Amino acid sequence: MLGILLAGGKSRRFERDKLLFRVDGKPLIQYAFERLESASLIDKIVVVASPENARALEELGYRVVVDRMLLGPISGVYTALGLGDAFIVAGDMPLIVPEFVDYIIARFERSGGRVCVPRWENGYLEPLHAVYPAEFRSVLEQRIGNGDYALNRAIRSTDACYIGLESVPEEWLLGLFNVNRKEDLKKLSRTLF
Numbered sequence: 001m002l003g004i005l006l007a008g009g010k011s012r013r014f015e016r017d018k019l020l021f022r023v024d025g026k027p028l029i030q031y032a033f034e035r036l037e038s039a040s041l042i043d044k045i046v047v048v049a050s051p052e053n054a055r056a057l058e059e060l061g062y063r064v065v066v067d068r069m070l071l072g073p074i075s076g077v078y079t080a081l082g083l084g085d086a087f088i089v090a091g092d093m094p095l096i097v098p099e100f101v102d103y104i105i106a107r108f109e110r111s112g113g114r115v116c117v118p119r120w121e122n123g124y125l126e127p128l129h130a131v132y133p134a135e136f137r138s139v140l141e142q143r144i145g146n147g148d149y150a151l152n153r154a155i156r157s158t159d160a161c162y163i164g165l166e167s168v169p170e171e172w173l174l175g176l177f178n179v180n181r182k183e184d185l186k187k188l189s190r191t192l193f
């Protein structure tokens, strides 16, 4: 399965490009890359970047595709699905749990190729840690065309496969942690070092 790291955000809350920000000498996105790479069902990783950070990411050695729409995650997913079915994850998730990634991909295979997305007990979805079939691209195209950029609504409009987070090992939930603000780096350091 193709692995995609979304990297076209604005980092408004972080106040500078968080994915290139070095944590213990390594760009933040590299943590997500390494953990995604060690999932056994992931065979290739592509970064979906913005025109602003594409060059810097390429120089770090990543395969990069540019998202020219930058409408938020929806256009990142839309761009990614031009490459095929994919496990799509936010580049700001440095604690990805490889077993959890494999589990979602396996569920996708068994579901007959539906969108497979983690769901909290309160109904909240984790669309940036999910598998999407390439065919979902046409759903997104239509919604983008109608000016509806909510990825969650696009998912709910289809017959998606939901992974109940109340029934997965508790350690996996850490994989959903994402860095939005500088303060979040403290939590990251406590977990990593």
Ligand SMILES: Nc1nc2c(ncn2[C@@H]2O[C@H](COP(=O)(O)OP(=O)(O)OP(=O)(O)O)[C@@H](O)[C@H]2O)c(=O)[nH]1
Pocket: 006, 007, 008, 009, 010, 011, 012, 013, 014, 048, 049, 050, 067, 069, 070, 071, 072, 073, 074, 075, 076, 077, 089, 090, 091, 092, 128, 178, 179, 180
């Ligand atoms: N390709 C692409 N990725 C995006 C886009 N918007 C957000 N992302 C990525 O999606 C992930 C989650 O987004 P956020 O946490 O909201 O990140 P952000 O937009 O950079 O940060 P804020 O401006 O603080 O909301 C991050 O890895 C972003 O890089 C977009 O328009 N295109």
Ligand SMILES: [Mg+2]
Pocket: 090, 092, 178, 179, 180
């Ligand atoms: Mg985030």
